[in-house]
Structure formats: structure tokens, C-alpha cells
Amino acid sequence: MAIIGTRGYPSYYGGFETAVRRLAPYLAARGWDVTVYGRRGTSKSGDPDDNRIRSVVTWGLESKSLSTLTYGFSATAHAAATRPQVALVMNVANGYFLPLLRLRSIPTLVNVDGVEWKREKWGRIAKAMFLGGAKATARHATRLVHDSVHIGDMWAKDFQRDGAFIPYGGDVPDDLPVPPGLAHGKFVLFVARFVPENTFWEFLQAAKHISEDYKVVIVGSSGYGGELDNAARRLASDSPNVTWMGHVSDDSLLHSLWQHAGVYFHGHSVGGTNPALVQAMACGAPTVARDTVFNREVLGEYGVFVDPDAKNIANAIRQVMQSQQQQSEMRIQIQARAREHYAWEAVCASYENELKVLLAKPQ
Template sequence: MKPSVAIIGTRGYPSYYGGFETAVRKLAPFLADEGWDVTVYGRKGATRDDDSSRDTRVKSRLTNGLETVSLSTLTYGLTACLDAAWRKPDVALVMNVANGYWLPILWARGIPTLVNVDGIEWDRDKWGRVAKLVFRLGAKMTSKFGTRMVYDAEAIGQRWAKEFGVDGDFIPYGGEGSPLLPIEPGLEPRKYVLMVARFVPENTVPEFMAAAERLAIDHDVVIVGSSGYGGELEERVSDLASDNPKIHWLGHVSNDARLLSLWQHAGVYFHGHSVGGTNPALVQAMAVGAPVVARDTIYNREVLEDAGIFTSPSPTDIIDNVSRLISDPMKQDELSSRAMARAREHYTWEAVCALYEQSLLRLVLQAKETMPK
């Protein structure tokens, strides 16, 4: 029997909310297969009890918190860490530096922690000055009280080494291939433009919406995502979809097969994320062969290399790059093949999960070595 692990900082298991949740959906059953005792902390109402993908070997523990934009991560992280400290697993996998404030609770109980630091949250436009300070202080607490960091991009690791003087393990996100799936009704293969993103400014959502009005003159434009809390960007895309029958807003899509189909048949997948690291949506799009136009960032270049086209975030440049690619079937096929090959070589869930297990097991062994004889 291998050790016990508590996974803290996601909405629960199985959840389809974001990248952390996707990783946990893959990792928790993998660890159970390898003999680990796995507990995933979550929130009430964030998962479905009747979800057929649920692995019954994975334990779920729900704690309380405040469901608000600014306090949900902090409050649910606190209650999860308190519960985990009482139960005392052999190791904890903690997601998000906002939970760095609560790492001293686990540290005081002698529980080693592997912390996925995510992106550079204090660079995100969606946060105000106070929130950015909160995240940066959380990162400092993480660097002091976290046992080992996980960076999902090499560039993130370099940033942490420079700003906080700590190293860690590079573990990206994974993707998985798929047999050919039926296309979304009303769309034609390689004839539509797709964006999949949470509605926050740093994902280039406002600029893409401006570009979508022009692109939709000649092509269908499919937008997947939401803010999760309503707001101006949701109102804007709702208005666009109401005014133009070629703009399709699908909201948040939790059905994996439907998302894979959308990426698989897209003429262009526009990826506008700018401040994360290795983005799970990008990796999954690559794995099923979506031709990609990505915002030109150090992170997107690290993941794509020569398997995509890069653009500035201006609506004019987005229109130009997307229009050229969707009108060039040979280029679409070329980028599709390159993306799938790169995903198979560098970004598979099997390899990602194995790296997480190695890192977790290393911390458990180190903790045993330092215990008093």
C-alpha cells in the first residue's frame, strides 16, 4: 500500500471548471491505480453525484467557504487545510499560491506539501491592486512554507527562481487524442473559428470579441466559456450572438466529447491566454489537431514552438492571422499534424501523472528520512 495524499485547492472531484480540475480528474484515478489512498477536497454543488466518470476509489471531502470572486479560494482553502491537518495524510498536493497563507497549518503538522503555483496571478488584469498584493504575498508564503513547487512551464520556474529563490519540478498539463467525432450541428469542418476561454481580460477576450464581428461576416465563430459570475464580457458576447446568427456562444461546456469535437473540426482555434503557463486547453486542442493561432507570449511559444501561428492581441492582427489560416487548407493540415506530433511527444496525461507521482513519493520518502528514530 502506497501513502495517502490529500489534494487541496480545486472545486472537487470530478469537476470540469478549469485546468486544476482537469488535472485532478486525470491524476486522482492514476494515483488510485498505483495504490495511493487519495482524498480530494472540494465544494458543495461543484460536482455531480451521478457523474459516470467518478472513480469510487477516490474519496471526496467537502468543506465550507464563501462563494465569492475574491474570497472563495481563500476560505475553501483554509477549511480544507484545517481538515487535512487534523486527518494528517502522508503528503498534500496543493493547487494555487492563494493557499500559501494556509501552508503553515500543514507545515506545523509535519505534512509535506507539493504546491502547483499556477501562473503569475499578480500579473493578471482581472485582479485589482489589493488582490494582486494578496496573491504576491501568498506566493511568498508558498516559497517559505511549501516543501516543493510544481511549475507547469519552464518560464514560470525561471520567474520563481528569480523572484523567490526557489526551484521545483516542471510538470505541464496533458492532452489526449480522440477518434473522429461528429461535428457540432450547423457547423462545417475547418470552416469555423473557435475560442475556448474563461471571460477575463488577460485571455484576450475583449479583443477577440471585436475581431469576431468582422470574422463573422464570412465565417462561423464559436465562443466557449463564461466568467462564472456574469458581468460585462458575458453581456457583450450575448449581444453579439443575438445580433449575428454566425456567432455561436455555447457558454461553459463540461462535456468532454463536445469540446474535443469543437477543437477537432475547427478551422482555427484562437488561443488568447497571456499570463498562465502551459495552458490545458491549448495542449488538448493540439492533441486533437486544431490549427492554432495563439497570442504571442513566452508561454504559448514554449508549448507550440512551430506548431502554431502567433499574433499580437490587437483585433486587426487577430483578424488578419485568423483569416489567412482559415482560407488555407494546406496550412491547416500542416499545423494540425505538427500540433498532434508535439502533443504526443511532450504533453500526455500518462507522463504528467507519472511525474506527479514521482514528486509526491519523493516528498513522502524525504519526510520519513527526517523523522526522529
């Protein structure tokens, strides 16, 4: 089987890559012949070498607007030529290329991800490209996977396609040491890619006031430099209580930050089940989240929800930071919910079941 549409294996870029780092070895251990398509330079020095998994690097253009399409096309073309029994395709932008696999009688399981055509970071042309890809996915995919019940409802209404609900998973870590310079429960954490729809600007404004009383740790970057990264750099330079770590690919460090944070602020507004939120829950991070249908679906009644306003964000975070009892209760409740609903073993088993169903169907 082939996995198309991520940056490769192993990669630490985002949610798709995290899922593949868990799913690929799970399938390989259960007898699947797994090929993961990716990009040059996605692995880092010291990554474990799993010789059960074949990594294929294809060509593409490294740019914000063209990389997904170009790498998706080259990977799909290679898969069509080699004819795996089944393909797991991530991201609706690759919907344009599904006919290549269909012509070769390769069944496809497509993870539709979030609602990319509504994200603020994309311009008009990019939004139209993603919407076109969604329409192509609805027409040509053999089977769909959505990581959120609400996303599934949207696809049924807007594209007349149903699919399987499979969320992301989270690892419940062992007790980890507090990162240097921090104290358990005494700092506020923000982890996200720097894009407007992740409530980046509003959190930075809130952080200016929060940092008067508490340490603030910011993890993430835009991935391309520029205004958003510069704003985080300036805030960290101006306030001794603010630390900007940039992108963190060390899972142990990231898990430790979530495990010991007094509050984790989750500002994502567009998408389904967010991988960072699920992992934060598995680490027991008391969470203040932007009030969206997606975040409420994942957190249930165990999060604190706020409007995307700097004052509201600061007030909600302060309230939790001031109550050790509330922090303790949230840690227990949120982690228990992650164990029950977002365990990787169940997630991987669901993917394998869907792949088996596709293989059993005549093409």
C-alpha cells in the first residue's frame, strides 16, 4: 500500500506526518508492504531507520502555493506506475490526481482534513484550488475519512459523500522533567503554526499582559519567516517572561511543555480534530480554547472556551492560572477523555479496517 500527500517518513512537520509516523509502522508490523511518498530533507539526523517502510522521494516545487500540488502530482504519478494494491491519500488538494490512480484500478482512501478553502492564510486562487480539489475528491475517491463528526456532516451536505470517522490519536507520556527555566503549572503555553486563523495575533496581544505575571512560552513559526515570526521575536525580546522556541520537533520536549503548562491556549479555528489539541489532552494540559464547534467536539465539557478577543483570552487564562484546584481537575478530566476517545492503537486499527474493506471490494 502507498501513503501519498505527506512530507514523508519520518517527518515532524504537522498532523498528517504525526499520523503517518504511527500508522506506517503499525501496518508494517501487521504484514503490510508500506511505501510512504515524501520530499527531500524531511528526515533529520538521528531519525530511527525502519527498514520495513519504503520511503520514496519525488520532485516538486518548494513554495507556499505550489508544493502541495507539485509533490502530490509526482507522487501520484509514481504510484500509478508502480500500482500498489491500495492508496491512502492525505489532503483534498490531491483530489485532482485521483483519476490517475482510478485508471490503474487502485482504490483510494482519502483523508479530507479540514476546510482549507476557508483558511485565511490562503489567497483567492489558493482557496479556489482547494475547493476544486475537494470537488474532485468527492467525485473520484473510493472512500473518505474525516477526522471530525462535524466535517463528516459538512461533506454529506455540501458534497453528498459519506465517509468513516477516524480522529487523530495522542500518546500519554510518562512523567517528564520540567523544562529548564520553568516551573510546573506556572507558565502559559501556545503551540501552533503562525497563521491568522490560529488566533495568533490575538494571543500575542493577550500575552503582553499575561507576561506581566506569568511566563509565556510560544512554540511554532510560519514556516516561511516574515511578519508573523518577527512579531513573536519582538515580543520575546521586549519581555523577559516571554520565550519563543520556534518550531519544536523534539516530541519529548513538546510533551513536557504540555504536561507542565498551567494553561495551554489552543486557538485553531478552521479544521476538524486538531492533532496538537489531542496530544495536549493526552499530556493532561489544562486547555483554554477558541470557541469553535471543532474544539468543543474534541474537548467536550472539559475545556474553557473563549471568543477570539485578546482581553477575553487573557482573562480566561488568568482565571485558570490562579486556581491550582481547577488546573488539577482539568488535567485529570482532559487526559481521561484523550485515553477514552483518542488512543493511537484504536486510530491505527480503524485505518487498517478501512484499507481492508477497500481491498475486498472488486475494482
